[in-house]
Amino acid sequence: MIKTEPKRGLQSPYSRIIFGLSVSDVLFSLGMLLSPFLAPSSLSLAPFALGNGQSCEFAGYLNIAGAAAIPTYTLFLTYYFMRRIKYKVSPQKFSGLEEKIWHATGILVPVGFATAALSMGDINSYPNGTMCFLASEPYNCNDTGNKCNRGENVAIFTITFGATGIALFIFLMVVLYMFTHHVYSIEKDFRIPASSTPTRKRESNRHLNFMLNRQEPNQDSDSNTSGRESTNASKSIFALSNIEINRTPSSGQEEAQSSVMHDVNLSHNQNPPQEGSDETDTPSPRELSKKALNQSLLYIFAFLLFYIPGMVQVILCGLNNNAKDSRVFLWWSSTLYPTGGVWNILIYTRPKCQKLQKDVPGLTYIAAFILVVLNGGEVPSLTDLGIDAVREPDSYTGKQEENFDEQHQQNYLEEREILHTQMKVNLDDLSSFMRSMVGIDSIMEKNQLENENMDEYDMFFLDLDTSIGPSQLENCNVDSRVLSEGEIGTSEWDDPSSRNA
Known part of the structure; x- marks a missing residue:
C-alpha cells in the first residue's frame, strides 16, 4: 500500500x-x-x-x-x-x-x-x-x-x-x-497567560516602530534635509495608522508545519477547501x-x-x-x-x-x-466519493458558532480599544507635524490667545484656520473623515507654494 x-x-x-x-x-x-x-x-x-x-x-x-x-x-x-x-x-x-x-x-x-x-x-x-x-x-x-x-x-x-x-x-x-x-x-x-499580553506586545511594537522611524530625518544632512524630514515624518505618522492584527509565524514555525504536514500526512488533503469550512486554518x-x-x-x-x-x-x-x-x-x-x-x-x-x-x-x-x-493509502477526494460539497448542519455547529461569535466580539473590543489609543497618539504626532509645516508656534506667540485654558487640540485647529485661510485649506488633500478617525492616508500637499509656506 x-x-x-x-x-x-x-x-x-x-x-x-x-x-x-x-x-x-x-x-x-x-x-x-x-x-x-x-x-x-x-x-x-x-x-x-x-x-x-x-x-x-x-x-x-x-x-x-x-x-x-x-x-x-x-x-x-x-x-x-x-x-x-x-x-x-x-x-x-x-x-x-x-x-x-x-x-x-x-x-x-x-x-x-x-x-x-x-x-x-x-x-x-x-x-x-x-x-x-x-x-x-x-x-x-x-x-x-x-x-x-x-x-x-x-x-x-x-x-x-x-x-x-x-x-x-x-x-x-x-x-x-x-x-x-x-x-x-x-x-x-x-502557554501565554492573559489576553492582555499580546495587546501590550502589539502596542510596544508600534511604539518601537514609531521611535525608529522618527530617527530617520536626523540621518539626512544634505541641502534637501528639510524636505526629506517632512516626508519621513509624514511617513512615520502614516505608518502608525496600520494596526497589526495577525501575528506572522516565524520561519522555524512554518518549516515545522510544512515538515510534519508533508511527511506524517497529519493534515494531508487532496481536496480543495470547501467554502464555509475551516480547512484553510493551518x-x-x-x-x-x-x-x-x-x-x-x-x-x-x-x-x-x-x-x-x-x-x-x-x-x-x-x-x-x-x-x-x-x-x-x-x-x-x-x-x-x-x-x-x-x-x-x-x-x-x-x-x-x-x-x-x-x-x-x-x-x-x-x-x-x-x-x-x-485508495492506495491516500485520502480519497470528495469527487471520487460522489460528494460535491460537504458542510456540517447548523444544528451540529450551533454551539461552536455561538462560542466563535463571543470570542470574535471580545477580540473586536480589544482591537477597538487599541485603535482608540492609537488615534490619540496619531493626533499628537500630527499636531507636531502640522506645527512644523505652517509655523504655528510663531503665530501663537504673536496672537496672544485670550483663553489660556483652551484645549490643546482646539488651539491647534483655531490657529490653523486663522493662519492658513480657506484658500490654503482647499489645497490640502487631508480628508476630514480620516482626521476624525485617526487614520491618516498617504496625503500630500498639492500646491508647491503651500508646501513652501
Missing part, C-alpha cells in the same frame, strides 16, 4: 522508513506462520511438522532477520521524527547520507545476524515445533550431557543477539525522551509537534507490546534450559506476533482516516479505513 500510493509512493524518507518497517513485520510474521509447518517431521511433539532441517532453517532465517530489523527501523522512525521536529532537518537533507546509513544498518545488521546463525548451524526447531529460531539439536544438548549435532555455541549467539536488542531498546528510549522533552517544551512556551506548530509525537509513541507502543515479550522469551530460553518460566512470554508472543503488521497499518492510516472523517461528517472510522486502504 505504501509503495503503490498514487501520488507519493516512496518519495519521502517517512514513507521509505515505514516501508522498511512493514517489510520487517512481513518477514517475521511469515517466519512465525511457517515455523510449525516447516519444522522437521521427525519431532514427536510437533503434530503439524511437515518439513526437514533445511526448511526449518529457511523459516528461522526469516524470524531472525525480521526480529533484528523491527527494533532497528522503530528506532530509525523515532529518530527521524526527532530530527524533523527538534532540529528542523528538511526531507531533502535527511535523505542524503544520513538516511542511507540508517537503511544500510537496518538491512545489513539483520541479514548479518541471520547469515551468521545459519552458517554456524544455530537455527533449529524448538522441541514442540512451535518456532524455528536459535536453538541446539537435540534441544538443550549441552545441559543434558548429550552430544550436540548442531548449535553447540547457540548460548553465546543468543546472548549477543539479546544484548543487541537491549542496546537498541535503550537508544530508542533515549531518542524518545529527547523528542518528548522537546515537544513538551514547545507546549510550555505556547495547524499550529504545537499541534503538529504533538501529533508527530503521538504517531511515534503509537509505533513504539506496538513494538513494546508485540516484540519485547518474544525477546524476553528468547533470552530466558538461552540463559535457562528449563523454559517453564518463559511459557507466559511464549504464549504472549505467539498470539500477538502475527498481528504486528496489522497494527502498523492501523497506525499508518490513522491520520488519514481522521482527515477523511473531518471531510465527511458522520463517516465511521471503519468505513474511513476501508476507503483509505482501497
